[in-house]
Amino acid sequence: xxxxxxxxxxxxxxxxxxxxxxxxxxxxxxxxxxxxxxxxxxxxxxxxxxxxxxxxxxxxxxxxxxxxxxxxxxxxxxxxxxxxxxxxxxxxxxxxxxxxxxxxxxxxxxxxx
Numbered sequence: 001x002x003x004x005x006x007x008x009x010x011x012x013x014x015x016x017x018x019x020x021x022x023x024x025x026x027x028x029x030x031x032x033x034x035x036x037x038x039x040x041x042x043x044x045x046x047x048x049x050x051x052x053x054x055x056x057x058x059x060x061x062x063x064x065x066x067x068x069x070x071x072x073x074x075x076x077x078x079x080x081x082x083x084x085x086x087x088x089x090x091x092x093x094x095x096x097x098x099x100x101x102x103x104x105x106x107x108x109x110x111x112x113x
Contacts, residue, residue: 013073020106033059053082067110068097
């Protein structure tokens with residue numbers, strides 16, 4: 001019997017985003033969802049290269065509640081200051097928003113579970 005080595009490929013952030021979108025699109029509690037290509041969005045009327053911190057995924061539940069998700073791969077990846085500021089502003093306005101590295105964290109942000 002031979003011995004093999006199993007290499008587990010770590011999920012990229014893009015793969016994680018796709019998995020979250022696929023999961024939420026099947027959830028009847030979600031009415032509308034979309035993904036931002038936020039690396040290409042910049043604040044208007046500024047010459048700065050700073051980005052405005054839009055989250056990766058935004059949407060609405062079937063109850064009409066909006067939510068904002070900043071997703072990072074399960075290991076690694078940090079929020080930029082603009083992303084953190086956007087999430088904190090949403091939370092201060094009682095909008096469901098947060099930073100997630102797993103489907104469980106995504107569900108907790110959206111549904112409070």
